[in-house]
Amino acid sequence: MQHLSIFPILIPLLFGAIMLLPPISRDITSQRISSVIGTLFLLICSALLLFQIDTSGTQLYALGGWQAPFGIVLVADRVSSLLVLLTSFLGFAVMLYAIAGKDKGGAYFHPLFMFQLMGINGAFLTGDIFNLFVFFEVLLIASYALLIHAGGKQKTQATVHYVILNLVGSSLFLFGLGILYGTLGTLNMADMAIKVGQLQGEDATLAKTGALLLLVVFGLKAAMLPMHFWLPKTYASASAPVAALFAIMTKVGLYSIFRVYTVIFGEHAGELENIATPWLWPLALLTITIGSIGVLASPSVRTLSANLVIVSSGSLLACAAINSVEATSAALYYMVHSTLASAALFLLADLITRQRGQAEDRFVKSRMFTQPKLIGFAFAIVALSLVGMPPFSGFVGKVMILQATQSSVQTMWVWPLILIGSLGALVTFSRAGTTLFWRHSGSTSNDAEPASKSEIAAIALLLLAAPILVIFGGAITEYTLQAATSLHDIQSSAYDLIPGVSR
Structure with a gap:
């Protein structure tokens, strides 16, 4: 079991590479079978990794036996293993939806999907900032191709904007890494956490x-304001499985903020102590505000889904700005909830589009659904969860965020925005539900495509998370609290156990 930490990276890499080779590359059925097996195997290994970390503590894996700070080290702790399991579960559910036919829109969907999972898992597991950059590029390259999957003018335009912005971001990433390496002499997170507190003057x-x-x-x-504008159009134009998988993409950036600005530039960083906090506070609050406005102005289910992702990003950024164990614990719980609920809404938007003819998923009068009870029930569950109504996970997550505020000033800013954002989502979902399910201009169309069994299973898996996160809320919140505590307690963290790194 000592190699379990690298399995979430190796499994999608190997399955993706195999599916590029003939005869599997020429047979869509073989690719589908391989993808389902691969994502299921990945899910099992991720669950075993989380169980091992929870019982035995943080696992460190030095690739090739090269020790830190010179070698590549993977760090599987409670935070990273939770997010790897989240990614694997999401990947398995989305793949079940994709094999119903959404994977036929273009070539190499299945290998690209696997490489995307590899990049995301690698970003969560790496203990080195340079390799964080490497895994960022892996997942971004795969996402460029997945976005254009099935083609179309709208997809091409959105992809061009997405690619250009991320290329600029990658360039800035390299500049930042170069500056930090020049001043610290290392890019290993554990080593950087030790040396950054010793910097003074010009080096600081x-x-x-x-x-x-x-x-x-x-x-x-x-998707932090003002760099959020790419997301609504990009996510709304992507195919349903791609958009659902991309629900975890913003969480990679958020995870990086929590990891880097808690472990490296946290309370122990001397002159650089908590340098991100003054920036995160206003930007987090403004992100919630602009996302809530976008929710109210959304003309379709897909656009609504994309804007809700922005709102969730703002809420998680607020947790990062609060910068406490309780806030980080709330962020981890809310991250799991928002990822799965948003992904379910993206998939549901595709079913709505298919069964409403030319009206698609826009909030306008149209013909009746082919499966009104099924879609209506699923829409109600995901709406109540994303709004934050009890007894679903969104309510628990938002209560945890509100309780994490530490001062009257924080409460004065965070509480109104979170609650007003929830009210805006409630208003929009009410308007959307009324229009979609009650306002009809004709009977059901005979050529409407009903949801297949695998599509129903995929959405059901994602929706089941809402009650499960509440039913097992005690154990889950205890886990997130332990994960947050280990992330903030630098003095006793597992980073001190890395060979070659000492204080």
Whole structure:
């Protein structure tokens, strides 16, 4: 079991590479079978990894036996293993939906899907900032191709904007890494956490510049205002499985903010202590605000889904700005909830589009659904969860965020925005539900495509998370609290156990 930490990276890499080879590459059925087996195997290994970390503690894996700070080290702790399991579960559910026919729109969907999972898992597991950049590029390259999957003018335009912005972000990432390496002499997170507190004068100023450049890059990935404008159009134009998988993409940027600005530039960083906090506070609140406005102005289910992702990013950024164990614990719980609920809404939007003819998923009068009870029930569950109504997970997540505020000033800013954002989502979902399910201009069309069994199973898996996160809320919140505590407690963290790194 000592190699379990690298399995979430190796499994999608190997399955993706195999599916590029003939005869599997020429047979869609073989690719589908391989993808389902691969994602299921990945899910099992991720669950075993989380169980092992929870019982035995953080696992460190030095690739090739090269020790830190010179070698590549993977760090599987409670935070990273939770997010790897989240990614694997999401990948398995989305793949079940894709094999119903959405994977036929273009070539190499299945290998690209696997490489995307590899990049995301690698970003969560790496203990080195340079390799964080490497895995960012892996997942971005795969996402470029997945976005254009099935073609179309709208997809091409959105992809061009997405690619250009991320290329700029990658350039800034390299500049930031170069500055930090020049001042610290290392890019291993554990080693950086030790050395950053020793910087003074010009070196501290240079390191601050590099750290703020990284904040810009992570903010771009996390859809933080003013770098959020790419997300609604990009996500709304993507095919349903791709958009659902992309629900985890902003969480990679958010995870990087929590990891880098807690472990490296946290309370122990001397002159660079908590340097991101003054920037995160206003940007987080403004992100919630602009996302809530976007929710109210959304003309379709897909656009609504994309804007809700922005709102969730703002809420998680607020947790990062609060910068406490309780806030990080709330962020981890809310991250799991928002990812799965948003992915379910993206998939549901595709079913709605298919059964409403030319009206698609827009909030306008149209013909009746082919499966009104099924879609209506699923829409109600995901709406109540995303709004934050009890007894679903969104309510628990938002209550945890509200309780994490530590001062009257924080409460004065965070509470109204979170609650008003929930009210805006409630108003929009009510308007959408009324229009979609009650306002009809004709009977059901005979050529409407009903949901297949695998599509229903995929959405059901994602929706089941809402009650399950509440039913097992005690154990889950205890886990997230332990994960948050280990992330903030640098003195006793597992980073001190890395050979070659000492204080």
